[in-house]
Amino acid sequence: MELLTALAIGLLFAFGLYQFLRRNLIRSAVGLIILSNAINLFLLSTGAYRGLVPAYVGDPLQHSDALPQALVLTAVVISMGGFAFITAMLSGIVHRYRSGDSDDVSQLKG
Amino acid sequence: MNFLAWVFFAPLFCLLAALGVSLWARSARSSVRLGLLVSLAPLAAFLSVAAVLPRVTAGNPLRLNLPWMPSLGLEAAFFLDGLGALFALLISGIGVLVVLYAGYYFADHPEDAPRFFSLLMLFTAAMLGLVLAGDVITLFIFWEGTSVVSFLLVGFKHKDEAARRGALRAFWITGGGGLALLFGLLLLAEMAGSTRLSVILASGPVLRAHAHYPLALVLIALGAFTKSAQFPFHFWLPGAMSAPTPASAFLHSATMVKAGLYLVARLNPALGGTDLWFWLFSLTGMVTLLVGAWLGLRQRDLKALLAYSTISQLGVLMMLLGQDTSIAFKGFVIGVTAHALYKSALFLTAGAVDLAAGTRDLTKLGGLWKTHRGLGLAAGVAGLSMAGLPPLFGFLAKETLLAAVTHPNIPPVTSLVFTASTVIAGALMLAQAGRFVVDTFFGERPAAQPPARPLARAVAVLCAVPAGLSLLLTSLPEPEPIAAFLASAASAAYGGPVKVSLALWTGINPPLVLSVIAVSLGLFLFYRRARVIADQEFFSAWAGRPNLETPARAALRLLDRAAAVSLRTQSGKLRRYLAVILAASSLLVAYALLRQPIAFQSLAVPTPDLAGGLGVLRLFALLLVVGASAASVFLQRDLMAVLALGASGLSVAVLFALEPAPDVALVQIVVDLLVTTILILALRRIPRPLREQANDRRTASGSVRDALLAAAGGLWMAAVTLISLTSRPRVSIVTPFYEANAKPLTGARDVVGAIVLDFRGFDTLIEITVFAVASLGVYTLLRRGLGLYRAAHEMPADEKPHRSFLMGIGGQRPSALVRLLTDAILPLSMVIAVVHMMYGHDQPGDGFTAGVMVALATGLWHIVYGNREARRRLPWLHPTPLVAAGLLTVLVSASLGAWISGSFLSAVDFGKLWGLSLPPGFALSTAFFFEVGIFLVVLGSAARMLDTLAFGEEAAPRQGG
Incomplete structure (x- = not known):
């Protein structure tokens, strides 16, 4: 199961990267989300041990590791806020450059 | 807390004023009235310092310690003795004048006034904090505060290229000096074992004997020299004259440039008295004194002339601080006071002249006496004080200075050099004062100039106040309290008793004789000023300008060239940057992974652990995640891709739930819905042709490159995850703490x-x-x-x-x-x-x-x-x-x-x-x-x-x- 999980996360990451690199700006936004999903899954896998039940006080079975969960929770929320901002920027870029192609956005160069 | 300690809230008045102005004064109609209102803040500060003078003069400093970051041993400590009180009085007193004056200065542009007043009050607060600080860290924070606000004030006319350049240069120099100062102060605190000034001041012998003493001293001196515009860092001060004149009068004559002097005087009892101290400060001061006086005479801009004479005067004071005699410190306090009074009067006059005549260029000025007598009178009195003539306070300052440099404690040859340079600089100062007053107010107004505008009577009065004070201080019927106060300031800086008397006439003695020589020489220079200036121009054309401005410019040019080179490597295309970043990080991770052997046996046989049914669910969720993500890549229509993304995000939530991490799963579900909604809304905003155009432009080679990069990234991600998953269980230190304490500490x-x-x-x-x-x-x-x-x-x-x-x-x-x-x-x-x-x-x-x-x-x-x-x-x-x-x-x-x-x-x-x-x-x-x-x-x-x-x-x- 470990190998399958690792493969799935790797595939997810690869799909995310590929989308992220595409010219269509909307697709790169999609890629960003897939990437952050992959990374959140990976972060959960950094938990120190495998749990059988959620981390609730009083349950005698082995809890899952609460620390990465709390961190992932924060990461999910923050990336959500960042994503909304990126979408707004993307929308602004499209209107300003009259193009949905990230290669047309080349005024970064001073 | 002693009730007198409320004096330490003086900076707070100004801070509140700054806040108030920036919040409520946006629509101020009359800058004069706003100035009147704002001036209450420095006035309150002035009065609160004045109220504690009897106690401070009696030699009982006030203290206030507030805990700040106790875990780091930091506290906001404040401390007020004679020296601090002298500076605080000058800052707040001149602050009142400057604020009132600025009201008139901005009368024609009332929309700029609120911003100016709030910056000015912010600066006053920082400056007061600096001289009231009782802890080197507190002091440093206020020190940097003055640098930052000064940057904003110098660049106040931010649409003017010269103002921006001047502001940036002032900030580079003082900011760089600030860094040196920080290191110096930290070293000092380390040596003394405490950041508190009182401890540092009490551990003088230990500090002076310490191996790091020279390093700490030089670093601190760098901070003081840059702030107080000492040679070779003096060149930022004339550039900073692009500030509005009230700010120049305040920052660049009376207060900020004196911060360096204050710091040196403050630390003298702890660090002073060594040979290094003597040479460092006296020589720097002497060179600055000569350079400033020499360069000042030939300036045509009134403010530039004042700036160079300020540099010269700062040099004088720095030189005095280098000496180890009580009379030098008497000279220091009298000099600081005299300079603050006459120089602020002259700066305010320069601004008024600018308003009245429309120019500050000395070659286009003249004859203002006929129309602006009050202003002329104020400038005349201040000019006489600057020239060091009796019966003004400046005379007393010069006499004391001459007495200090001819003190028998100074080695004979050195004393001769000091005396000669003081006399020469004194003569040049007199000529400059003469130029300022005579060439502005007397002679004929050039015919090509428009007639001078009338000014509000209050402007002349405001210019006359500090000028009048320089006259008043020497002719008080009861000078004793003021003399005693100045003596307490001088003693605090000297670290021993200093006697101060304000009597002008002390009999015929060497200082008086030297003074007469300087005055005669000065009168001669003034009389032949046209000739002297022409000679100076000739000389400087021949000698070049030996200062740090040239290297500073060269450094900036080098930076520009480096930027041009690096720009050539930049394509400006986002995706290319991304590709480079991804390829590089893939290589880095690969290197890190290949250095340690992976446990290959775990790669060998995939053993799906389907026990308990949950395993099947997990497998299913994994397939769903991967399948939906693949769909989002391969589906042609953007809307479909977004919906596939939503499905993939929900499957991720299932995976979270199976972890089991139900909290994360819940949040993931709502976030996924929100993300999908936002993306669909964004799709609606981007016209479809634009999106499809981007798809059509895709090239096969580009797609292959992207796919390779993605595959490499995915491979390493899978490897890292596998290592992480197969090395379980690991030891966790933090989680058991949370597990054990969740219920008892938080009730959850x-x-x-x-x-x-x-x-x-x-x-x-x-x-x-x-x-x-x-x-x-x-x-x-x-x-x-x-x-x-x-x-x-x-x-x-x-x-x-x-x-x-x-x-x-x-x-x-x-x-x-x-x-x-x-x-x-x-x-x-x-x-x-x-x-x-x-x-x-x-x-x-x-x-x-x-x-x-x-x-x-x-x-x-x-x-x-x-x-x-x-x-x-x-x-x-x-x-x-x-x-x-x-x-x-x-x-x-x-x-x-x-x-x-x-x-x-x-x-x-x-x-x-x-x-x-x-x-x-x-x-x-x-x-x-x-x-x-x-x-x-x-x-x-x-x-x-x-x-x-x-x-x-x-x-x-x-x-x-």
Whole structure:
């Protein structure tokens, strides 16, 4: 199961990267989300041990590791806020450059 | 706390004034009246310092220590003795004059006045803090504060290229010196074992014998030299004259440039008295004195002339601080006072002349006496003081200076050099003062110049006040109290008793003779000034200008060239940067991974562990995640890709739930819905042809490159994950602590919730703030930014939004069933939200999920009823008040917790505290209020995101939101 999980996360990451690199700006936004999903899954896998039940006080079975969960929770929320901002920027870029192609956005160069 | 210690709140008056002006004075009609009002702040500071003078003069310093970061051993310590009081009086007293004067100065541009006043008050606060600081760290913070505000004041006319350059240069120099000072002060604190000034001052012998003494001294001196414009760092001061004249009068004559002197004087009892000290400060001071006096004479701009004479005077004072004699410190305090008085008068006059004649160029000035007698009189008195003539205070300053440099303690040859340079500089100063007064006010006004404008009488009066004081101080019937006060200041700087008398006539002695020589020489130079200046021009053309300005410029040019070179490597294409970054990080990770052997046996046989049924579910979820993500790559239509993304995100939530991490799974579900909605809304904003055009331009080689990069990234990600998963179980230090303490410390069963809300509550507070700021960013970008951009570039607004968003689904009235569902879903979501908030501490769910759920429900209303109708039906949905209320709830409950149990955001169960009977499982605790605050913030922010992305800049901004 470990190998399958690792493969799935790797595939997810690869799909995310590929989308992220595409010219269509909307697709790169999609890629960003897939990437952050992959990374959140990976972060959960950094938990120190495998749990059988959620981390609730009083349950005698082995809890899952609460620390990465709390961190992932924060990461999910923050990336959500960042994503909304990126979408707004993307929308602004499209209107300003009259193009949905990230290669047309080349005024970064001073 | 001694009640007299309220003197340390003097900076606070000015800080409050700065705040008040920037908040409420935007629409000030009359800058004069605003100046009158603002001047109350420095006046209050002045009076509070004056009130403690008797005690300070008697040699009892005041102290105030406030804990700041006790865990680091830091405290905000304040300390006031004679030296600090002298500077504080000068700062606040001249501050009052300058503020009043600035009111008239800005009379023609009242719109600039509020910004100027708030900066000026900010500066006064920093400067007062600097001289009241009783701890080197406190001192340094105020020191940097003066640098920063000075930068803003010098660059006040920010549309002027020269002002920006001058500001930047002043900031580079003083900021660089500030860094050196920080290192020096830290070293000093390390050597003394405390950051407190009183400890440092008491451990002089230890410090002077310490191996690091020379390094610390040189670093501190660098800070003082840059701030006080000592050679070779003096060149920033003339450049800083692009500041509005009231600021120059204040910062660059009376206060900020004296900060370096203050620091050196302050530390003299601890660090002074060594040979290094003597040579470092006397020689630097002497060279500065000569350079300033020499360069000053040939300036044509009134303010530049004053700037160079200031440099020269600062050199004099620095030279005095280098000596180890009591008379030098007498000379120092008298010199500081005299210079502050006459130089502020002259600066204010220069500004008034500029206003009246329309120029500060000496070759275009003359004959102003006929129209502006009051101003001429003030300038005359101040000029006489600058020239060092009796019966003015400047005369006393020069006499004391001459007495100090001819003191028998100084080695004979050195004394001769000092004396000669003092006499020469004194003569040059007299010639400069003469040029300032005579060439401005007497002679004939050049015919080509327009007639001088009349000025308000108050301007001349304000210029005359400091000038008059320099006359008054020497002719007081009762000079004893002031002399005693000056003596206490000098003693504090000297570290031993100093006697000060204000008597002008002390009999015929060497200083008087030297003074007569200097005056005669000065009169000669003044009389032949045209010739002398011509000679100077010739000489400087021959010798060049030996200072740091040339290397500084060369360094900047080098930086420019380096930038040009690096620009050549930049394509400006985002995707190329990304590709380079990804390839490089893939290589780095590969290197790191290949250095350690991977446990290959775990790669060998995939053994799907299907025990208990959950394994099957997990396998299924994994397949779903991968399949949906693949679909989002390969589906051609963007909308379909976004929907596939949504499906993949939901499968990720299933994986979270199987971890088992139910809290994360819940949040992932609502976030996934919100993300999908936002993306669909964004799709609507981007015309389809533009998107498809980007797809069509794809090349095969580009796709292959991207695929290779993606495959490499995915491979390493899989490898890292596998290592992480197969090396379980590992030892965890933090988690057991949380597990053991969740219930006893926070009363929560849910360990994840306890970590988020209690153990790491501050993080969460920042997190929701970030979320709110992100929503503000969306709003600003789309509603404000795009509109402004369109207006600036005369682009037409987009076509009217799709009708369905105004009229409901498909532009038609939705069916009764749909409306019923819509009506039902909002209260339902609210009930779920309340349950989440009440019981989130023991069960999955939290304020964030609750907020997003309700926001999504309101989003449905917008879709079904149309934008306008939904707004009419949901009058309570105003994002800004919701966010504000949420943040306030969190802050208030966290502060209550701090009040009750002593630390911010600590868990307090109010229900138990007040003996309320509540339903079982629900605790009226800080955590609950935190959840409510998060809910409100997230609801407001998410609603604003959806609203702005859906309706863009076309919609009329909603009231209050």
